[in-house]
Amino acid sequence: MAPPGSAHSAFGLGGLVLVGGTIGYFKKSSKASLGAGIVFGGLLISSGVMISKGDHVYEGHLLACSTSGVMTLAMGHRFLSTGKFMPSGVIAILGAIATGYHIQKALEWSPTGKT
Secondary structure, eight states, X not given: OOOOHHHHHHHHHHHHHHHHHHHHHHHHOOHHHHHHHHHHHHHHHHHHHHHHHSSSHHHHHXXXXXXXXXXXXXXXXXXXXXXXXXXXXXXXXXXHHHHHHXXXXXXXXXGGGOO
């Protein structure tokens, strides 16, 4: 069974971040890239799993929102300090889009919003 549509962004961005961190490690020997890729990619993929299972959809969107938000701030800061759009600017933009999307979905699934 395919995951619900709202999990796709978490899986997609998580996979992209995981692969990007691995590439950063092999191209530049950057342990920080590998560590961040594993941590942030793992958290985003975990949030996608939570959303897919259906038991913790709200919590999954909160995890995806907070993870992509922190990633956006970190990579946005890096982009502003280095001026290099690739990869920091790209990840900052994708993270900002994902943050907004998961905020909207978290509000839709909020337990306080349901009657």
